Amino acid sequence: MTMSRLSPADPNSYSRPDQVVVSSIHLNWDVDFPSKIISGTATLTVDRKQDDAVHLILDTRDLTIKSVKDEETGQVLQYTLGEPHPNFGSELKIALSSDAKKQLKVQIEYETSASSSALQWLAPEQTAGKQHPYVFSQCQAIHCRSLVPCQDTPTVKMPYTAEVSAPSELVVLMSALREGQQEKGNRKVFRFRQPVPMPSYLIAIAVGALESRKIGPRSLVWSEKELVEKAEYEFSETETMLKTAEELCGDYVWGQYDLLILPPSFPYGGMENPCLTFVTPTLLAGDRSLADVIAHEITHSWTGNLVTNSNWQDFWLNEGFTKFIYKVEVMQGGKSIWRKREKLREWFLYDLEWESEYHPNLRDSLKYQNDSVISKFLMPSILLQYIRTRGEKDSLTCLVPDLTGVDPDDAFSIVPYEKGHTLLWYLETLVGGPDEFEPFLKAYLDKFKYQSITSDTFRSFLFEFFVDKKKVFDAVDWQAWWHTPGMPPVKPEFDDSLAVACKDLCKRWVEWDITKDCPFRKEDLNNMSANQIREWLAQMLEEEPMPVRKLEKMDELYSMSSRNNSEIKFRWLRLGLKAHWNDQADEALKFVTEQGRMKFLRPIYRDLYEWKDMRKQAVSTYEANKSSMMHVAAYVVAKDLHLNE
Numbered sequence: 001m002t003m004s005r006l007s008p009a010d011p012n013s014y015s016r017p018d019q020v021v022v023s024s025i026h027l028n029w030d031v032d033f034p035s036k037i038i039s040g041t042a043t044l045t046v047d048r049k050q051d052d053a054v055h056l057i058l059d060t061r062d063l064t065i066k067s068v069k070d071e072e073t074g075q076v077l078q079y080t081l082g083e084p085h086p087n088f089g090s091e092l093k094i095a096l097s098s099d100a101k102k103q104l105k106v107q108i109e110y111e112t113s114a115s116s117s118a119l120q121w122l123a124p125e126q127t128a129g130k131q132h133p134y135v136f137s138q139c140q141a142i143h144c145r146s147l148v149p150c151q152d153t154p155t156v157k158m159p160y161t162a163e164v165s166a167p168s169e170l171v172v173l174m175s176a177l178r179e180g181q182q183e184k185g186n187r188k189v190f191r192f193r194q195p196v197p198m199p200s201y202l203i204a205i206a207v208g209a210l211e212s213r214k215i216g217p218r219s220l221v222w223s224e225k226e227l228v229e230k231a232e233y234e235f236s237e238t239e240t241m242l243k244t245a246e247e248l249c250g251d252y253v254w255g256q257y258d259l260l261i262l263p264p265s266f267p268y269g270g271m272e273n274p275c276l277t278f279v280t281p282t283l284l285a286g287d288r289s290l291a292d293v294i295a296h297e298i299t300h301s302w303t304g305n306l307v308t309n310s311n312w313q314d315f316w317l318n319e320g321f322t323k324f325i326y327k328v329e330v331m332q333g334g335k336s337i338w339r340k341r342e343k344l345r346e347w348f349l350y351d352l353e354w355e356s357e358y359h360p361n362l363r364d365s366l367k368y369q370n371d372s373v374i375s376k377f378l379m380p381s382i383l384l385q386y387i388r389t390r391g392e393k394d395s396l397t398c399l400v401p402d403l404t405g406v407d408p409d410d411a412f413s414i415v416p417y418e419k420g421h422t423l424l425w426y427l428e429t430l431v432g433g434p435d436e437f438e439p440f441l442k443a444y445l446d447k448f449k450y451q452s453i454t455s456d457t458f459r460s461f462l463f464e465f466f467v468d469k470k471k472v473f474d475a476v477d478w479q480a481w482w483h484t485p486g487m488p489p490v491k492p493e494f495d496d497s498l499a500v501a502c503k504d505l506c507k508r509w510v511e512w513d514i515t516k517d518c519p520f521r522k523e524d525l526n527n528m529s530a531n532q533i534r535e536w537l538a539q540m541l542e543e544e545p546m547p548v549r550k551l552e553k554m555d556e557l558y559s560m561s562s563r564n565n566s567e568i569k570f571r572w573l574r575l576g577l578k579a580h581w582n583d584q585a586d587e588a589l590k591f592v593t594e595q596g597r598m599k600f601l602r603p604i605y606r607d608l609y610e611w612k613d614m615r616k617q618a619v620s621t622y623e624a625n626k627s628s629m630m631h632v633a634a635y636v637v638a639k640d641l642h643l644n645e
């Protein structure tokens with residue numbers, strides 16, 4: 001076997017799109033639940049970029065390649081499969097026919113392995129309905145290669161089509177437009193078409209006993225039938241969010257915008273798969289208080305899915321931009337009556353103090369902002385905490401890290417989100433504010449749509465757009481922003497007026513001398529929204545651990561233990577773990593087995609690990625559950641628990 005070399009343009013891919021590039025994909029798949037295998041063909045249309053290029057180089061991971069041929073001529077093509085790298089998989093090197101055709105169709109017959117890192121297979125007992133099996137994918141960042149042999153780098157964009165056969169009682173969904181279905185014996189074949197060129201990491205599939213409800217003119221929400229009504233209510237603001245985003249970003253080009261509520265083991269809050277955002281069921285709070293995650297995923301329809309980071313080192317171009325634009329959306333709200341951002345404070349007070357009976361319409365249109373806005377405008381002290389745990393010199397705390405030899409799953413953190421949107425915020429202040437910056441954002445999206453770009457391309461366009469600001473931008477410490485670890489070089493002024501109530505209540509609990517009378521009342525939380533309660537708990541998590549007796553009192557007064565909002569529950573459990581409260585340890589162990597969202601799993605497992613008496617139990621809980629966790633979650637939690645070291 002030959003040594004495989006990673007691409008000079010993308011340290012996480014073997015592919016060489018500069019030589020031969022994939023320009024479209026057709027998938028023909030059979031989903032087999034008993035063997036946990038997807039088998040079939042991937043037909044790649046490839047264009048020779050260099051006349052003397054004789055190889056098509058693809059990424060694969062745990063795939064069994066059965067044959068490779070030129071689809072038009074039927075000619076068998078020779079290939080070699082490189083040594084597998086534990087994170088990056090194997091290079092598949094296909095020798096192209098020597099007739100020097102500019103374009104050809106390479107058909108690869110293959111199957112996935114039962115342990116494909118992109119797929120989570122669930123037995124019927126692991127689903128809400130308990131009757132049927134389920135499978136779903138998560139390809140970002142570099143897992144598509146364990147589902148499709150492909151150029152698994154976000155630099156390459158292509159449209160795709162698919163035909164997928166599954167047991168006829170199940171529904172197949174993909175990140176594409178649904179083009180119909182056909183019975184074939186006891187199987188059903190579903191057809192899909194994604195006409196917009198997109199990177200491989202956005203290929204997605206889910207198969208299960210799924211139902212849908214219409215929630216907007218271009219939106220259905222899909223889930224198992226047990227959850228579908230709850231989901232319909234929770235995400236009913238989707239169309240308002242889409243319109244808000246369109247006002248800022250331009251037309252929505254993907255046609256449909258559906259949501260799929262996944263089983264609890266889905267490892268992320270949301271994933272912006274085109275035409276079909278994947279969502280964790282932990283957002284189903286019952287009061288729409290967590291639905292703002294949808295606005296984030298909608299925003300990716302431009303930042304990420306249209307203008308794409310050209311490799312994972314520039315990931316902030318996806319997430320930092322998305323977070324920045326999401327904030328603008330929340331503050332502007334979409335309706336023309338929305339105030340501009342500088343008026344946020346006034347707007348919020350207005351919102352709190354004016355009751356719906358006075359202004360029913362206004363109140364209505366304010367709905368999706370009023371509850372979610374709170375924690376989003378604080379200077380991210382979580383960033384500070386993260387950077388401290390990681391170490392202020394850790395190169396992965398750079399906004400544009402060097403990922404040579406690094407798995408993007410290990411690099412994933414809040415840094416690209418927080419540092420990234422803070423940079424944009426800072427640049428906005430330099431050009432004079434939102435009225436100047438928003439036209440730039442629109443122009444940027446328009447200019448680079450359907451492309452993949454690097455941070456340098458963004459910067460060049462910034463200079464180009466604001467011709468008269470050259471001096472100002474020359475003075476920006478780009479080296480520090482992009483390539484220096486630790487906190488951002490500039491701390492912007494965030495308006496934290498919305499968190500005053502949360503901070504006050506936190507301070508009072510911290511300062512309460514437990515030997516004195518309890519000054520707290522059941523009613524303390526009455527006027528606080530779900531997100532204010534979440535923020536109040538976040539504030540207390542930053543303090544020294546509380547005595548267990550205080551937490552017991554809190555629970556008695558505010559019924560904290562019976563709250564089901566996942567963000568509140570998560571922080572409440574952590575507060576208990578920090579205080580070494582035994583009862584909460586059992587609850588926390590339950591919480592990490594009931595759902596698999598890494599944002600919740602990881603800190604709780606780390607807290608349990610830190611608490612020496614609980615360490616053993618944390619590890620045994622992990623060991624007992626890892627087979628029902630998604631690959632990426634099991635992989636990172638093992639590191640959090642210092643296993644295999």
Ligand code: BES
Pocket residue numbers: 140141267268269270271272292293296297300319412599
């Ligand atoms: N694209 C990300 C999720 C992701 C990132 C998956 C990297 C795999 C690798 C998605 O848009 C996201 O950021 N989700 C967040 C929610 C958001 C509101 C911050 C999450 O999952 O928590």
Ligand code: ZN
Pocket residue numbers: 296300318319322
């Ligand atoms: Zn995102």
